[in-house]
Amino acid sequence: MAFNTENGPGVHEQVPGETQGFVFNHTMIRVVDPEASLAFYTKVFGMRLLRTSENPNGEFTLYFLATTEGDDVPEDDSERAKYVGRREGVLELTHNWGTEKDPNARYHDGNSEPQGFGHICFTVPDLQAACDWMDKNNVEFKKRPEDGRMHHIAFVKDPDGYWIELVEHG
Amino acid sequence: MAFNTENGPGVHEQVPGETQGFVFNHTMIRVVDPEASLAFYTKVFGMRLLRTSENPNGEFTLYFLATTEGDDVPEDDSERAKYVGRREGVLELTHNWGTEKDPNARYHDGNSEPQGFGHICFTVPDLQAACDWMDKNNVEFKKRPEDGRMHHIAFVKDPDGYWIELVEHG
Numbered sequence: 001m002a003f004n005t006e007n008g009p010g011v012h013e014q015v016p017g018e019t020q021g022f023v024f025n026h027t028m029i030r031v032v033d034p035e036a037s038l039a040f041y042t043k044v045f046g047m048r049l050l051r052t053s054e055n056p057n058g059e060f061t062l063y064f065l066a067t068t069e070g071d072d073v074p075e076d077d078s079e080r081a082k083y084v085g086r087r088e089g090v091l092e093l094t095h096n097w098g099t100e101k102d103p104n105a106r107y108h109d110g111n112s113e114p115q116g117f118g119h120i121c122f123t124v125p126d127l128q129a130a131c132d133w134m135d136k137n138n139v140e141f142k143k144r145p146e147d148g149r150m151h152h153i154a155f156v157k158d159p160d161g162y163w164i165e166l167v168e169h170g
Numbered sequence: 171m172a173f174n175t176e177n178g179p180g181v182h183e184q185v186p187g188e189t190q191g192f193v194f195n196h197t198m199i200r201v202v203d204p205e206a207s208l209a210f211y212t213k214v215f216g217m218r219l220l221r222t223s224e225n226p227n228g229e230f231t232l233y234f235l236a237t238t239e240g241d242d243v244p245e246d247d248s249e250r251a252k253y254v255g256r257r258e259g260v261l262e263l264t265h266n267w268g269t270e271k272d273p274n275a276r277y278h279d280g281n282s283e284p285q286g287f288g289h290i291c292f293t294v295p296d297l298q299a300a301c302d303w304m305d306k307n308n309v310e311f312k313k314r315p316e317d318g319r320m321h322h323i324a325f326v327k328d329p330d331g332y333w334i335e336l337v338e339h340g
Contacts, residue, residue, distance in 0.1 A: 006220065006221065006222055010205035010212070011212045012213035016303075018216075018299070022294055022300075023237060023293045023339070024215075024259040024290065025259075025292060025293040026291045027197040028288035028290075028335075029286065030287075030288060034178070034180070035179035038181050039180035040180075042180070042182040043186060046186055046188075046189025049177075051176065063178060066194065067189075067192055083340075085293045085337070085338070088237075088259025092288075107285060108278075108284035110278065114284070115277060116277040118262075120198075121195045123256065125191040130188075133186075149227070167195075167255070169193070169252065170248075170251050170254075170255040
């Protein structure tokens with residue numbers, strides 16, 4: 001028998017039919033400087049920029065990224081929008097125009113007070129190799145594997161200070 | 171030719187080999203009452219609880235959920251941990267013990283000041299049907315499709331007030 005669900009307080013035993021086709025598609029964070037963030041996520045984490053949505057009325061731009069080799073991504077804009085909308089693991093960066101020129105602009109990482117959101121996480125094939133790659137790119141560490149009690153995880157910071165967990169697959 | 175990447179400021183043209191196998195695995199948010207949050211995400215969004223990690227030393231418990239029909243999820247604990255670690259679209263809920271009994275405990279949604287994290291998003295086959303399902307479950311709306319200018323999206327709130335965007339696939 002295939003696994004259904006773990007027990008846990010409040011867990012609903014069956015998947016309601018009304019949720020069929022629901023996809024946990026993306027997570028959105030605001031970024032001060034899109035050039036720095038796009039450089040970071042497309043180089044250090046190897047993500048691809050799959051869609052850009054410019055909104056002149058609201059003076060903001062949305063960038064949608066995901067980790068993909070790219071071969072499965074349609075070239076056609078409309079087909080690509082569907083591809084992006086149907087897959088998981090999308091990161092949405094929101095840029096409110098002008099923040100990149102404001103020396104006082106900064107966003108809250110959710111880990112200092114007031115707490116809420118904690119981090120995003122990338123699983124990696126080899127934690128030490130991933131940490132070496134972070135160092136090669138001068139990425140700031142919040143926690144190296146050898147710090148603290150949990151030696152199987154590391155935390156780095158993105159250009160806005162958001163925490164990114166690194167842990168090996170499984 | 172397959173799509174490679176959109177142009178954008180700072181975008182790194184190629185996927186560095188060092189990032190091969192990186193998976194944008196999960197997003198972590200803190201929750202005050204795990205029973206309420208697990209009931210919400212497993213019923214209203216049809217997610218499955220795939221792994222629980224209890225940490226008595228740190229007095230916290232982590233819950234990992236994802237949207238799946240469940241047939242592809244291994245029953246064996248160790249195999250299931252690998253499955254969870256290798257896939258995208260995982261939501262991690264962190265419960266710091268005792269918050270559920272503290273009437274003053276609350277988390278910050280990232281959209282009021284200080285801003286940072288914005289929301290998670292589920293794409294759905296039919297926005298109106300999804301909104302009807304939210305109403306049937308007495309889910310609080312931040313924005314109904316008919317509110318404001320953007321009629322193709324809605325926002326609801328989870329039990330901690332985190333925003334969840336709803337938009338149709340593609």
